Amino acid sequence: MLARSTIRAIALVCLAFLLLPLVVIIGASLTTASYLSFPPQGLTFKWYGAVLADPTYVRSFLVSTVLAACATAAGIAIAIPSALALARHDFPGKHILAALFASPLVLPYLVLGSALLQFTGYLGFSQTFMALLVGHIVIVTPFILKSVSSVLTRDHVVLEQASADLGASPWTTFCRITLPLLKPGIITGAIFGFITSWINVELSIFNTTGALNTIPVQLFNYVQYSVDPGIAAVSAITIFISVVVITLLDMTIGLDVFSDTKNNRQNT
Known part of the structure; x- marks a missing residue:
């Protein structure tokens, strides 16, 4: 006791x-x-009013939200088939491909941002939303891939084979068997990916402009010239948004689904 x-x-x-x-x-x-x-x-609450009345902050919040959502959605679309292919098939270059997917986790974001600026400049769309989106997809996808890969078990293959034996098409099996089984990993990876995109400064700062700023870059630029409670208000708003999102996730899908999946894996 x-x-x-x-x-x-x-x-x-x-x-x-x-x-x-x-x-x-x-x-x-x-x-x-x-x-x-x-x-x-x-x-x-005047600092909150000042932040919400400032169009640059409002625009930065919108850019960060849309950017993180689009990068997370694209990362999910890339990570699911990649995780299934890497986990279930042997093919030439498999380990190289796996290392390539994991490389953004070990490379400094400053290096990635600089390389992205040169790459997109060569192709003619540097410092645009599309350039930011490409970079954020690169840094978000590994988190989703790792999360999805972690929930793949041999039981999934058995259930998919049973579905096929019962006459289900590959697409029906994927939608009704594979995807629900991957749901905890997808949600976990999406949360980590969204947060990673939302808070990123190092990669984003190379590809933003005065009219295209994410909220972390906006704060980074602001604190170089002035420090007032408005900065704390922006940070507090971000905290409130995070609390609301986590609460909604818990009310809709239940955050205990992650611990349940972990326990099932251990029991298996």
């Missing part, structure tokens, strides 16, 4: 330590002072 209480106390302390920066950011965004301060000197 004592050991359990000690573990619970340590867990609560660790949780408080992780939540403390979020509390500081939200508190600093509510201050009435014209500079960052915590505890806040009075409470006001």
Whole structure:
């Protein structure tokens, strides 16, 4: 009993330590002072109003959201067939292809951003939304591929073979058997991929312009010349959006699906 209480106390302390920066950011965004301060000197929502009234911030939020959503969707479309091919088939160059997919995880994003700028400049569409999208697909796909690959088991093949034996077409088997079984890995990878795209600065900064900025690049440029509670307000808005998204995911699909899948894999 004592050991359990000690573990619970340590867990609560660790949780408080992780939540403390979020509390500081939200508190600093509510201050009435014209500079960052915590505890806040009075409470006001004027910095949130200033951020939402600034068209550059609103445009940056929209660009980041659309960019992350499109990159995640494209990454899912690439990762699912790639994961199935790498897990179930042997072919020449398989290991090279797997290493190629994993390379964005180890290469610095600054290097990728610089290379992307030169590549898209050669093709004539540098510093455009399409150039950003190509780069973000490159860095998002490995996360989704790893997540999807992690849920593939031998049982999947048996179920697919049973479906085929019962007369289902390959497309019906994929839609009704394979895809539902991959759902936890797809959702997990999509979350990681979306977050990776949303917070990226290093790759994005090479391909943005004054009219095409993601929110992390917008903040990076802003803090070089001014530091005020508006920055904390933008960060707090991002935190609120994350909480809302996670809550909606839990209400719609249930986040316990991930732990259930892990337990099933261990039991298998």
